Amino acid sequence: MSAAAEAAASPPGVLRAPLVVEFPFTRSLGPVQSAFLTGLRERVVLGVRTTAGQVMVPPVEYDPVTAEEIRELVQVATTGTVTTWAWNDHPRPNQPLDSPFAWALVRLDGADTALLHALDAPGPDAVRTGMRVRIRWAAQRTGAITDIACFEPHEGPADPQGAPHDGAFAEPVTGIVAEARLDYTYSPGRAQTAYINALSERRTVGERCPSCHKVYVPPRGACPTCGVATTDRVEVGPAGTVTTYCVVNIKARNLDIEVPYVYAHIALDGADLALHGRIGGIPYDQVRMGLRVEPVWTEGGRYPDHYRPTGEPDADYDAYKELI
Amino acid sequence: MARTPRYAREVAVVAFAQSDHRRRTDELSEVEMVMPVLHQVLARTGLKAGEIGFTCSGSSDYLAGRAFSFTMTLDGVGAWPPISESHVEMDGAWALYEAWVKIQTGEADTALVYAYGKSSPGPVRDVLTRQLDPYYLAPLWPDSVALAALQAQALIDAGETDEPALAAIGARSRASARTGNPHAQLTGAVPQGDYQVRPLRTGDCPPIGDGAAAVVLAAGDTARRLCERPAWITGIDHRIEAHALGLRDLTDSPSTRIAAEHAGLFEAPVDTAELHAPFSSQEVVLRKALGLDEGVAVNRSGGALAANPVMAAGLIRIGEAAARIHRRESDRAVAHATSGPCLQQNLVAVLEGDRA
Numbered sequence: 001m002s003a004a005a006e007a008a009a010s011p012p013g014v015l016r017a018p019l020v021v022e023f024p025f026t027r028s029l030g031p032v033q034s035a036f037l038t039g040l041r042e043r044v045v046l047g048v049r050t051t052a053g054q055v056m057v058p059p060v061e062y063d064p065v066t067a068e069e070i071r072e073l074v075q076v077a078t079t080g081t082v083t084t085w086a087w088n089d090h091p092r093p094n095q096p097l098d099s100p101f102a103w104a105l106v107r108l109d110g111a112d113t114a115l116l117h118a119l120d121a122p123g124p125d126a127v128r129t130g131m132r133v134r135i136r137w138a139a140q141r142t143g144a145i146t147d148i149a150c151f152e153p154h155e156g157p158a159d160p161q162g163a164p165h166d167g168a169f170a171e172p173v174t175g176i177v178a179e180a181r182l183d184y185t186y187s188p189g190r191a192q193t194a195y196i197n198a199l200s201e202r203r204t205v206g207e208r209c210p211s212c213h214k215v216y217v218p219p220r221g222a223c224p225t226c227g228v229a230t231t232d233r234v235e236v237g238p239a240g241t242v243t244t245y246c247v248v249n250i251k252a253r254n255l256d257i258e259v260p261y262v263y264a265h266i267a268l269d270g271a272d273l274a275l276h277g278r279i280g281g282i283p284y285d286q287v288r289m290g291l292r293v294e295p296v297w298t299e300g301g302r303y304p305d306h307y308r309p310t311g312e313p314d315a316d317y318d319a320y321k322e323l324i
Numbered sequence: 325m326a327r328t329p330r331y332a333r334e335v336a337v338v339a340f341a342q343s344d345h346r347r348r349t350d351e352l353s354e355v356e357m358v359m360p361v362l363h364q365v366l367a368r369t370g371l372k373a374g375e376i377g378f379t380c381s382g383s384s385d386y387l388a389g390r391a392f393s394f395t396m397t398l399d400g401v402g403a404w405p406p407i408s409e410s411h412v413e414m415d416g417a418w419a420l421y422e423a424w425v426k427i428q429t430g431e432a433d434t435a436l437v438y439a440y441g442k443s444s445p446g447p448v449r450d451v452l453t454r455q456l457d458p459y460y461l462a463p464l465w466p467d468s469v470a471l472a473a474l475q476a477q478a479l480i481d482a483g484e485t486d487e488p489a490l491a492a493i494g495a496r497s498r499a500s501a502r503t504g505n506p507h508a509q510l511t512g513a514v515p516q517g518d519y520q521v522r523p524l525r526t527g528d529c530p531p532i533g534d535g536a537a538a539v540v541l542a543a544g545d546t547a548r549r550l551c552e553r554p555a556w557i558t559g560i561d562h563r564i565e566a567h568a569l570g571l572r573d574l575t576d577s578p579s580t581r582i583a584a585e586h587a588g589l590f591e592a593p594v595d596t597a598e599l600h601a602p603f604s605s606q607e608v609v610l611r612k613a614l615g616l617d618e619g620v621a622v623n624r625s626g627g628a629l630a631a632n633p634v635m636a637a638g639l640i641r642i643g644e645a646a647a648r649i650h651r652r653e654s655d656r657a658v659a660h661a662t663s664g665p666c667l668q669q670n671l672v673a674v675l676e677g678d679r680a
Contacts (some may be wrong), residue, residue: 086473087522094465114570184389184446189353227402
């Protein structure tokens with residue numbers, strides 16, 4: 001099924017935006033994992049002997065039963081037997097093959113456990129549990145599980161296997177970078193949708209708690225004190241009071257603002273929660289608690305670019321002390 | 325009836341609530357989806373949030389791609405001034421376990437447990453690959469259906485089931501949901517459909533959707549005061565197996581069986597089972613591990629094949645089993661929750677009602 005077919009229609013009027021989450025973790029390898037993945041680069045498959053004497057492929061650093069450190073490496077064959085399989089007619093992004101293939105658990109000759117990978121076969125009728133397969137190596141190998149491009153059917157004899165191996169290779173792989181990207185569609189929900197829609201008209205709309213009567217800006221739909229839905233929409237601001245602030249001296253990546261600048265908590269008039277924003281139009285060392293500010297919008301901006309002084313007298317401390 | 329005093333304190337599920345489970349909930353933020361369920365479950369006990377001794381939730385930021393989403397949903401509890409609270413990045417069944425332990429220690433008499441999952445914003449089959457071994461599995465992106473299909477084929481090869489039997493499990497589940505579960509996402513006759521990953525067809529796979537659930541636990545006389553017929557947790561245990569799929573016999577679930585032994589399941593018959601089997605083939609494994617015969621009512625709620633809000637579906641099994649005891653439709657029930665690929669980790673709870 002395509003991704004489009006999996007996603008049912010969304011109600012009209014709901015705001016949606018793409019949200020991409022990427023997390024390229026850099027992971028270090030233990031000695032057994034390092035030998036295994038370096039071996040794949042060199043077209044050698046290594047297993048590890050467990051405390052009970054089984055040869056485990058892919059190998060791990062610690063015995064899965066006793067948790068003892070296990071280090072005795074054994075070379076196993078690049079040929080093996082399918083122990084179970086599943087035909088995948090619709091390969092998904094990043095999977096080993098782009099055209100239909102079988103997922104398979106393969107017990108390599110000389111191993112006692114099975115390895116998961118793709119099996120390239122003409123169709124499901126060509127795959128069965130117990131069939132013989134061998135590794136098809138990737139042309140470019142870096143020391144990763146993907147150095148095995150996939151398995152392929154194999155009628156010939158088993159490779160030699162069972163020889164002890166010291167796991168030593170020139171230029172061993174000591175880490176992997178695990179790339180990952182997930183694509184989401186973000187929808188903000190009822191309260192934040194109203195907030196965002198009002199911002200597009202350069203208005204700031206909060207929501208009042210029906211129980212404690214606090215006005216939350218931006219609203220998230222619930223009063224965190226009372227645990228009830230905030231329902232009454234309340235327009236606040238546009239002006240407000242700086243309740244506290246900090247001076248930023250480190251330039252952020254992708255942010256074209258000269259340092260130092262002031263980032264502040266701003267209680268908009270009528271709001272019971274301060275939001276945050278940058279203060280401009282005043283030297284950074286003259287910003288103070290109680291400063292009265294108003295939003296500055298830029299052409300096409302979806303939210304205030306920054307806040308600047310209104311020129312009014314500073315607010316009394318008592319007027320905002322509960323909002324710090 | 326006297327129960328074996330397995331634990332220091334008697335603890336019961338005294339209330340359960342869940343949302344309607346739907347394919348999408350774009351119009352609701354996570355807290356907006358969860359909050360009505362929290363209100364319902366508290367209303368069933370008459371307790372206010374501030375009277376709850378401990379609160380524990382289960383969810384995963386990966387599902388909707390929102391970092392620290394559980395801190396946002398905590399707004400729906402009313403967590404200020406600060407409450408005694410915890411969270412697990414797991415199914416809510418494990419949040420319930422933590423809450424149960426907290427009550428056993430004597431630090432709380434009541435607990436609010438909730439869980440939610442919004443799978444609609446992301447590609448959940450791919451998202452779940454991120455829970456796998458990052459060295460040998462995650463780089464291949466084997467999705468949740470593919471891994472379940474490997475298990476299903478192993479069961480077929482072992483002669484434990486076949487495709488028609490698997491289809492019957494899905495059909496029975498959704499037929500049960502039609503009569504017994506107004507919250508379910510899929511009910512009644514649903515086409516068995518094409519292979520998703522062979523041998524599993526659409527009807528063998530859980531629907532993808534959003535939902536939330538909540539349970540209130542209480543100890544001893546508090547439970548008796550809050551609930552006419554408390555669902556006593558007479559046993560609860562969870563066990564995990566090796567992560568590497570190639571190390572496991574995928575046709576069996578020793579972790580489920582051991583958890584069930586420790587929970588006292590085999591000491592007396594049960595009349596009801598709520599099994600967290602997102603794939604039809606997994607029900608075959610669980611029935612065997614739990615020794616359920618044809619006389620046991622399995623997944624009258626429809627189970628995860630009728631509604632599978634990830635991270636809540638396990639807690640819902642405990643809630644559904646308890647609700648049947650509350651309604652006097654069951655005297656002794658087993659509830660099961662799972663986590664990880666191919667039933668890697670399993671929790672078993674035995675629930676009993678006082679007999680008149």
